[in-house]
Amino acid sequence: MKLSGLLGKPSKTAPHDADTANAKFLLQGGFVRQEMAGIYSWLPLGLRALNNVQKIVREELDAVGAQEVLMPALESKENWETTGRWDTVDVLFKVPSQTGREYALGPTHEEVVTPLVGSFVNSYKDLPVAVYQIQTKFRDELRAKSGVLRGREFGMKDLYSFHATQEDLERYYEIVKQAYLRIFKRCGIDAKIVEASGGSFTKKFSHEFHAITQAGEDDIIACMACTFAQNTEIATVKAGDSCPACGAELKSVKGVEIGNIFDLGTKFTQVFKLAFTDEKGERQTPLMACFGIGTTRLVGAVVETHHDERGIIWPKEIAPFDIHLVTLHSKDQTVQDRIVEVSSGLYRDLQAQGHKVVWDDRADASVGEKLADADLLGMPLRILVSAKSLERNGVEVKARHEVEAHIVGLDGVMEELG
Numbered sequence: 001m002k003l004s005g006l007l008g009k010p011s012k013t014a015p016h017d018a019d020t021a022n023a024k025f026l027l028q029g030g031f032v033r034q035e036m037a038g039i040y041s042w043l044p045l046g047l048r049a050l051n052n053v054q055k056i057v058r059e060e061l062d063a064v065g066a067q068e069v070l071m072p073a074l075e076s077k078e079n080w081e082t083t084g085r086w087d088t089v090d091v092l093f094k095v096p097s098q099t100g101r102e103y104a105l106g107p108t109h110e111e112v113v114t115p116l117v118g119s120f121v122n123s124y125k126d127l128p129v130a131v132y133q134i135q136t137k138f139r140d141e142l143r144a145k146s147g148v149l150r151g152r153e154f155g156m157k158d159l160y161s162f163h164a165t166q167e168d169l170e171r172y173y174e175i176v177k178q179a180y181l182r183i184f185k186r187c188g189i190d191a192k193i194v195e196a197s198g199g200s201f202t203k204k205f206s207h208e209f210h211a212i213t214q215a216g217e218d219d220i221i222a223c224m225a226c227t228f229a230q231n232t233e234i235a236t237v238k239a240g241d242s243c244p245a246c247g248a249e250l251k252s253v254k255g256v257e258i259g260n261i262f263d264l265g266t267k268f269t270q271v272f273k274l275a276f277t278d279e280k281g282e283r284q285t286p287l288m289a290c291f292g293i294g295t296t297r298l299v300g301a302v303v304e305t306h307h308d309e310r311g312i313i314w315p316k317e318i319a320p321f322d323i324h325l326v327t328l329h330s331k332d333q334t335v336q337d338r339i340v341e342v343s344s345g346l347y348r349d350l351q352a353q354g355h356k357v358v359w360d361d362r363a364d365a366s367v368g369e370k371l372a373d374a375d376l377l378g379m380p381l382r383i384l385v386s387a388k389s390l391e392r393n394g395v396e397v398k399a400r401h402e403v404e405a406h407i408v409g410l411d412g413v414m415e416e417l418g
């Protein structure tokens, strides 16, 4: 992709009211556009990062046997009344229709998925079954803040599993917990697991996954060496103690909740009257678990945990592009022709080799702007073609996290990048 034609170009100035790094860099870099408080459009660069997160989520959940579906965002009021949540969930958006009906604008999908799966489950042979979706959710949050970390409209992956026995539920719960750790790791985040109370659910157990960042709203006591963490409010440990899991020192830090998993027991399956015939021919109520990941929040959490004062430092798998190719213009026409020839050749060959390349081909941006934008946008590798580099018959190569660039000869570039 050429930067000159990109929708959502990086801006020279940071938004004045950005309260967090993700708000600042995602807006300034042109990854997202704020439409209203807590409501964003995802522009080409940002959407590529979000798509990368979603690809990882799909790969890891497909690998544990979950099946992808897509449920409606407009949900039945009757179903929300059935669970008693129409009047108790304060963040629920209620949508009136001209027909006189009302709908719930989905903040979560137990009210849809439970009867849906119930319509296909009749025997123990139909269990276990797990379905997930990646979908836009709506919550009437009192205070939208921290960029894409807390929105009123946001992306979520929600997975729901149904089981014949508690033992089977716990087996699958653990499998998904491990899949979550792999998802976050691939996103560059060493997630901490907080054993949590189940919120509005009357449940057996629940775990939250946190990314450690100052932008987080939750106070947690966490181990830097393993995944152990506790919410400060309920903690049986304190900062300075040894981690009960691995012995390393515990620290008091801020966390943002990027995922949450629950054992729901029969809370929803009972009210929607789900039943299956067990091996003895008896009718039983299936058990249910649910597993959420905030996909748009996760992109924000990646930025919070991967940036410096100049901009984002995208982890490899999330980066919108692998390579940021920068062309510096020369006033000498012969040199300029050569710069364009080398740049366009690299742009073509790198892509042919499977690299994702964004090319800063802008003729109207200064050297300083181009370098600042490369740092702001944060792709893992910068390749710079200039009169100076061509004097040495090469290009300057620099990883985003490195300080110094080094020259790579033109005949060695493709080989060096692999």
Ligand code: ATP
Pocket: 108, 139, 141, 148, 149, 150, 151, 152, 153, 154, 155, 156, 257, 258, 259, 260, 292, 293, 294, 295, 296, 297
């Ligand atoms: P929080 O405590 O942050 O309000 P929650 O516990 O209400 O979140 P869940 O119902 O567990 O959220 O939703 C699953 C996941 O969706 C969360 O772990 C989080 O990653 C994400 N999420 C929840 N609310 C928002 C929001 N307003 N904006 C962006 N992501 C959100």
Ligand code: MG
Pocket: 257, 259, 260
């Ligand atoms: Mg939660």
